[in-house]
Amino acid sequence: MGAALPLLNSHFSALFPMNNLLRCVLAAGTLLTVAGAQAQVVVPPTTGRAPDPAPTNLPQAKPAPTKSAPYAGGMKINISADGSKYVRIMTAHQLWVRYNENNTGTVSATEEATPDQVDFGLRRSRVLLVSQLNPRFLVVTQLGINGQSTISGGAPGEPTGPGKKPQFYLHDALVEYKVNKYLSVGGGLHYYNGISRQTSFAAFSLIALDVPGTQSPVIDAIDQTGRGLGMYARGRVGNFDYRLAVNDAFRNNVSSTPATLATNVAQFNPRSRGKVLQGYFDWEFLDKELNLVPFAVGNYLGARRVFNLGTGFLYYANGMYARPQQAPTPLPTTTAGAWAIPYAKHDLSVLSADLFYDTPVDTAARNQTAFTVYAAAYKYNMGPNYVRYGGTLNPGSGSGALRGNSVPVVGTGTAQxxxxxxxxxxxxxxxxxxxxxxxxxxxxxxxxxxxxxxxxQDVHILDGGVNVLLDGHQAKVTLNYRARPDFNNVENIDYRPEVTMQLQVIL
Incomplete structure (x- = not known):
């Protein structure tokens, strides 16, 4: 067949005289036709049974997990292949539903007498980011709000009500460098405080509904939600854990002058702008606690055996002031005149000692019980006759110190x-x-x-309740009853009930 091709080509040329291009096209077509015929002869048709069709592999459904995966402390985003560089993100919320029998004279936002009420509030709402560039560098950022209800916790001056549009503000913004295994130094807006373990508490792992308030005598007066702006050093040597900090005092929120002070009753000094010195030291007798972040765990639910003894301090020179004598009459009408009245400055100092014991009791699989106790003692030196009142998510309207659920929280003297x-x-x-x-x-x-x-007149406050742990501290409901003293009449203290249900979720 191949030898016939030139003859066939010559035959076509003789019969049909054409130009060279046309001859090439006809020759190519002839070649393809012959090649196709030859291919049909060389490759015989397939005989026998047709092959089986390709198997169809459908994806198999995975069996449902018998239990949820254990919680691993937030969502971790690795930014390096080995996971040494990462960002960990956590978000948490605490919702309160509460019945409160108000203190004497409490009124509502519409100035109506309100002997009791049921209210709702957000105790805390937070977003926490913990980042490591390498084992030596740590960055901690926390944003959130505290204590929002329909009458408090919102942006000040809002025409639509002070409880709305709370400021989502910085709680923590620190950068830390690990010098060696015994020492890390850092700075920024930080929570490495002095006084006691609960001064730097982890709010979402507490034993009780909330902290007592005695652990933070200067909160939001010369700090920001318990945080200081400055530098700190921390570390652990053997069983000895320590933290020291020096911070600038925030300009306090006191608008008083010597003319407006009560005689011989101290207040935060609005003209003091010194350094605040703080420290806390504890000895860990049993298990060593993780200390990557500043937040002290409230209880471990039997996961660790911890027994710590600690002590701490806070010092702020000239942080308080008082007018020892009666104010002149008539009172000065100018600011310069008000500050010309003689007054005395007082150093602010606080000392504390505390104990934390957390241990499993029965480790059998069907029991796994645990016991926790935390105790602390404080000595406050805050100038003559100083007392600070406060009520968490206070449902009472107005500016009265003893409205709603307010109690004496701290003052010159002692607390346990x-x-x-x-x-x-x-x-x-x-x-x-x-x-x-x-x-x-x-x-x-x-x-x-x-x-x-x-x-x-001593202050006594008693709380009792139960944590219903749905998924450890990550999802729990707390029911709390409080017997609270009403100090509107110091000669005759009445105790008011306060019943709170808290829903807490951490992701």
């Missing part, structure tokens, strides 16, 4: 607190849901709280 809880056996409600009943007691003895006979 104790919180204890017991994690009940897991067999009670199944493997996941756990119960942790707890009790809390606060005692304060402040020299500014005196009856007519001159004796000090």
């Amino acid at each position: 607190t104790i919180q204890t809880g017991f994690l009940l056996p897991r067999r009670l409600l199944g493997p996941k849901v756990r119960l942790q009943p707890y009790a809390s007691y606060i005692h304060g003895r402040y020299e500014g709280l005196r009856r007519e006979d001159g004796d000090i």
Whole structure:
């Protein structure tokens, strides 16, 4: 067949004289036709049974997990292949539903007498980011709000109401460098505070509903939500853990002058702009706690055996002031005249000692019980007769110090607190849901709280409740009852009930 091609080509040329281009086209077509015929002869048709069709592999459904994966402390985003550089993100919320019998004389936002009420509030709402560039560099950022209700916790001056549009502000913004295994130094807006363990508490792992308030005597007066702006050093040597800080005092929120002070009653000095020195030291007798971030765990639910003894301090020179004599009459009408009135400056100092014990009790699989206790003692030197009042998510309207649920929180004098809880056996409600009943007691003895006979009227606050742990601290409901003293009449203290349900979720 191949030898016939030239002859066939010559035959076509003789019969049909054409130009060279046309001859090339005809020759190519002839070649393809012959090649196709030859291919049909060389490759015989397939005989026999047709091949089986290709198997169809459908994706198999994975079996449903028998239990949820353990929580690993937030969402971790690795920014290096080995995971040494990462960003960890956590978000958490605490919602309160509460019945409160208000203190004497409490009014609503519409100036109506309000002896009691049921209200809702956001105790805390936070976003936390922890980042490491390498094992030596740490960055911690926390944003959030505290204490928003329909009458408080919002942006000041809002025409639509002070409870709306709370400021989502910085709680923590620190950068840290690890010098060696014994020392890390850092700075920024930080929570490495002095005084006590609970001064730098992890708000979402507490034993009781909330902290007592005695742990933060200068909160939002010369700091920002318990945070200082400055430098710190921290570390651990053997079983000894320490933190030291020097911060600039925030300009305080006191608008008083010597002319407006009560005689011989101290207040934060609005003209003091010194350094605040703080420190806390503790000895870890049993398990060593993780200390990557500044937040001290409230309780471990039996995961660790911890026994720590600690002590701490805070010092702020000339941080308080008082007018020892009666104000002149008539009072000065100018600011210069008001500050010309003689007054005395007082150093602000606080000392503390505390104990933290957290341990599993029965480690059997069907029990896994645990016991926790935290106790602290404080000595405050804050100038003559100083007393500070406060009420968490205060439902009372107005500016009265003793409205709503306010109690004396700190003052020149002493205070002691104790919180204890017991994690009940897991067999009670199944493997996941756990119960942790707890009790809390606060005692304060402040020299500014005196009856007519001159004796000090002590402060006693009792809390009791139960944590319903749906998924550890990550999802829990807390029911709390508080017996709270009403100090509107220091000669006759009445105790008011306060019942709170808290829903807490951490992701």
